[in-house]
Amino acid sequence: MARLKGKVAYITGAGAGIARAAALLFAAEGAAVGVAELDRAAGERTVAEITGAGGRARFFATDVSKPDQVEQAINGTAQAFGRLDIIYNCAGGSAPPDDSVTRMPIDAFWRNMQIDLFGTFLGCRFGIPHLQKAGGGSIINMTSVMAFMGEIAGFPPRHAYSAAKGGVMSLTKCIAVEYGKDKIRANAIAPCFIESERNKGVLGRMSNSERSLLQTQHRLGTGEPRDVAEAALFLASDESRLITGIVVPVDSGLLAA
Secondary structure: OOOOOOOEEEEEOOOOHHHHHHHHHHHHOOOEEEEEEOOHHHHHHHHHHHHHOOOOEEEEEOOOOOHHHHHHHHHHHHHHHOOOOEEEEOOOOOOOOOOOOOOOOHHHHHHHHHHHHHHHHHHHHHHHHHHHHHOOEEEEEEOOHHHOOOOOOOOOOOHHHHHHHHHHHHHHHHHHHHHHHHOEEEEEEEEOOEOOHHHHHHHHHOOHHHHHHHHHHOOOOOEOHHHHHHHHHHHHOHHHOOOOOOEEEEOOOHHHO
16 A cells, blocks of 8 residues: 655654664655665665665765755755655654763753754754645654653653653644644654664663563553654554644553553
């Protein structure tokens, strides 16, 4: 089934993890994909896999915290494929030295803001005019369960990441209200612990008790990149044409407690 037939998507961070899974899935569902990725080798691997399967994709070397690079990648996607219908701001993440507000280096706070919040802002800023030109479209932003929770037991504090992802939630709602008149939908996804390549390394460094606690909190088990990509596919497709301004938790029941 081609749920995105004729559509063009721009996806950040698509060389690995959730964004890569989304790029492959969107392409399999008929979309042409602009693969925005800082790691050239990883981005080009994603493009090669898509084109090798008969899909359409183009790589754009992109640091999402750099306005000129984001603008060039978005414009390049629209020029390469003739339009733009979907913006998936997926690049981001959390890692040391992010910590509590009294312990983290100040630079660590700004780095999280630049990638997770400012990077999302830039994708929306430069992408929305193309969606308006296309007569509407879908914006999907990546937040996190950490925007809802002060902490997850067993994990160290990630105050900058949580704050940035809270900002993404608010920005998404603002965009949904402002640009609904243009038939532009804006939604966010809040994943739980997803066993991406990077997070598998995190699991490997956990003690047995920490891993057990993590599994207990995730009532349906920890997730895989495809789980989030499937939610993004729904939000990208016309099946969600009346859904805007919401946050979809892909959280294995973590927020239900």
